[in-house]
Amino acid sequence: MSLLTVGSVAFDKLETPFGKTDKIVGGAATYITISASYFTNKNNIVAVVGGDFPQEMIATMQEKGINTDGLEIIADGKTFFWSGKYHNDMNTRDTLDTQLNVFENFNPQIPDNYQDCQYLMLGNMVPALQHSVLKQLTNRPKFVMLDTMNLWIDIALPDLKAVIAEVDCLTINDEEARQLSGDYSLRRAAKSIMAMGPKTLIIKKGEHGALLFQGDQIFYCPALPLEEVFDPTGAGDTFAGGFIGYLAKTDDISFDNMKRAIVHGSAMASYCVEKFGTERILNLTQEDINTRVNQFKDLAFFDL
Amino acid sequence: MSLLTVGSVAFDKLETPFGKTDKIVGGAATYITISASYFTNKNNIVAVVGGDFPQEMIATMQEKGINTDGLEIIADGKTFFWSGKYHNDMNTRDTLDTQLNVFENFNPQIPDNYQDCQYLMLGNMVPALQHSVLKQLTNRPKFVMLDTMNLWIDIALPDLKAVIAEVDCLTINDEEARQLSGDYSLRRAAKSIMAMGPKTLIIKKGEHGALLFQGDQIFYCPALPLEEVFDPTGAGDTFAGGFIGYLAKTDDISFDNMKRAIVHGSAMASYCVEKFGTERILNLTQEDINTRVNQFKDLAFFDL
Numbered sequence: 224m225s226l227l228t229v230g231s232v233a234f235d236k237l238e239t240p241f242g243k244t245d246k247i248v249g250g251a252a253t254y255i256t257i258s259a260s261y262f263t264n265k266n267n268i269v270a271v272v273g274g275d276f277p278q279e280m281i282a283t284m285q286e287k288g289i290n291t292d293g294l295e296i297i298a299d300g301k302t303f304f305w306s307g308k309y310h311n312d313m314n315t316r317d318t319l320d321t322q323l324n325v326f327e328n329f330n331p332q333i334p335d336n337y338q339d340c341q342y343l344m345l346g347n348m349v350p351a352l353q354h355s356v357l358k359q360l361t362n363r364p365k366f367v368m369l370d371t372m373n374l375w376i377d378i379a380l381p382d383l384k385a386v387i388a389e390v391d392c393l394t395i396n397d398e399e400a401r402q403l404s405g406d407y408s409l410r411r412a413a414k415s416i417m418a419m420g421p422k423t424l425i426i427k428k429g430e431h432g433a434l435l436f437q438g439d440q441i442f443y444c445p446a447l448p449l450e451e452v453f454d455p456t457g458a459g460d461t462f463a464g465g466f467i468g469y470l471a472k473t474d475d476i477s478f479d480n481m482k483r484a485i486v487h488g489s490a491m492a493s494y495c496v497e498k499f500g501t502e503r504i505l506n507l508t509q510e511d512i513n514t515r516v517n518q519f520k521d522l523a524f525f526d527l
Numbered sequence: 528m529s530l531l532t533v534g535s536v537a538f539d540k541l542e543t544p545f546g547k548t549d550k551i552v553g554g555a556a557t558y559i560t561i562s563a564s565y566f567t568n569k570n571n572i573v574a575v576v577g578g579d580f581p582q583e584m585i586a587t588m589q590e591k592g593i594n595t596d597g598l599e600i601i602a603d604g605k606t607f608f609w610s611g612k613y614h615n616d617m618n619t620r621d622t623l624d625t626q627l628n629v630f631e632n633f634n635p636q637i638p639d640n641y642q643d644c645q646y647l648m649l650g651n652m653v654p655a656l657q658h659s660v661l662k663q664l665t666n667r668p669k670f671v672m673l674d675t676m677n678l679w680i681d682i683a684l685p686d687l688k689a690v691i692a693e694v695d696c697l698t699i700n701d702e703e704a705r706q707l708s709g710d711y712s713l714r715r716a717a718k719s720i721m722a723m724g725p726k727t728l729i730i731k732k733g734e735h736g737a738l739l740f741q742g743d744q745i746f747y748c749p750a751l752p753l754e755e756v757f758d759p760t761g762a763g764d765t766f767a768g769g770f771i772g773y774l775a776k777t778d779d780i781s782f783d784n785m786k787r788a789i790v791h792g793s794a795m796a797s798y799c800v801e802k803f804g805t806e807r808i809l810n811l812t813q814e815d816i817n818t819r820v821n822q823f824k825d826l827a828f829f830d831l
Binding site: 311312313407408409410411413428430431432434440441442443444445448449450451452479482483485486516517520521522523524525526527 | 615616617711712713714715717732734735736738744745746747748749752753754755756783786787789790820821824825826827828829830831
């Protein structure tokens with residue numbers, strides 16, 4: 224089934240304890256679509272970049288089967304830029320610079336040939352824009368997933384709640400789940416958030432894995448303990464892309480299949496952090512993915 | 528197989544966001560032996576208390592099949608007392624008061640009828656005392672497990688390393704694993720720590736579960752997401768008691784059986800935190816334990 228992803232495509236400049244990058248290509252929709260490309264070739268992106276965005280990266284995305292008809296290029300504009308520095312724990316980071324550039328006036332337009340998408344991923348951005356995408360679709364997709372962040376809980380809560388009410392699945396991290404619900408217990412937080420609309424909730428816990436909630440059902444997918452986390456940028460988006468890409472491929476939104484999707488998303492994220500930016504996830508084989516998915520099985524299974 | 532536990536028996540005075548207690552019975556060896564009592568009735572304790580320690584609690588432990596021959600009572604002394612206050616996140620706490628009392632001069636003596644123990648649990652205490660217990664045993668137990676804490680890494684590292692070198696399994700929390708190894712990556716930290724001696728390492732991550740390492744094998748046992756964590760005191764010891772109690776019951780120290788033991792320990796810990804002190808774990812049925820162990824299976828299993 225076809226997947227539509229709307230979100231940022233950006234330049235990142237990163238500093239981790241392992242090194243620094245120059246401006247490299249990042250952005251939520253970049254990671255999501257690249258990750259999803261291993262699962263579906265009906266993989267559509269809506270995003271905006273400036274004239275400074277490298278043609279080679281667009282070509283690379285197209286080679287991965289990503290349909291870039293919806294990638295608007297504003298020739299005299301500059302691409303969204305973010306620069307950050309990770310602390311030694313790799314879980315916390317400081318933003319050094321944010322230049323919204325063409326992303327500031329992003330007004331996502333859904334091309335006609337994207338109207339039939341069955342799976343919709345609303346990457347992290349202004350909640351009102353996420354909502355505008357939903358409103359533009361003449362047929363509601365079968366499955367709509369939304370990612371957000373603490374910033375929007377802080378400054379755009381009514382808009383965020385309005386769009387959350389209309390999606391099937393929300394993905395946020397543990398601190399954001401606590402902030403959004405006002406409840407420290409993740410189990411109670413999950414109940415409150417599902418009461419806001421989404422039937423399914425994914426709480427991402429970084430190195431501690433991810434929790435999938437639906438009604439009274441819970442699934443806990445651990446993160447693979449890695450020797451080295453080289454660069455965590457994009458791990459959450461890569462996870463989301465693997466998750467929804469797997470759902471789009473299998474076209475099965477049962478809880479059992481969502482478990483498999485979470486494991487595939489986690490496998491993709493575990494590769495993402497091994498190198499800077501998208502480098503690692505641009506160069507995976509199906510064999511690599513299967514190997515890692517089986518490692519998750521070894522990690523979590525026991526025999527009673 | 529018989530289990531010997533050496534450690535503290537204490538009074539705790541607790542404050543959590545849910546309420547306060549008067550002095551209640553706590554201590555590592557208390558939680559460990561009570562938890563283990565659901566798995567083995569060859570359950571021996573070596574500890575020290577003062578004349579102020581309630582006879583009823585000793586009777587309760589004996590009803591649970593715990594052999595208290597090694598529980599030294601110093602009639603004119605006072606029992607170790609600790610008072611603490613948990614923060615809202617329930618993961619951090621302040622110590623309000625520590626009175627070592629009779630625990631200050633604790634010199635564990637192993638009764639002759641404990642000499643044949645096959646499983647030994649060295650609860651958290653001064654590393655030199657843990658070592659003295661090992662030296663007193665004429666036959667080395669089949670499986671020796673040791674718990675410790677950041678304090679001993681800070682002030683008694685050479686003693687700690689000396690005893691760690693001689694045990695089969697070390698259990699510590701994630702921050703302590705990082706502190707002891709000097710490595711942020713838990714996977715690399717685990718390698719360093721296993722190189723210090725123990726073939727098996729358990730890293731406890733509180734609400735995020737526990738990791739079991741042995742050679743290149745890793746098992747991740749999640750923690751059950753609970754609506755309410757009422758009082759985390761003793762959860763780590765209850766976990767350890769369930770783990771080693773299960774091993775002693777089954778007398779199988781294969782990695783696969785340790786996985787089952789971790790799940791049983793986690794199930795016990797998940798009950799422990801539901802009420803203050805030992806209240807909940809004193810009142811469980813085998814059915815309760817089986818129910819929860821099956822919840823872990825539902826939580827972690829997926830179908831590929």
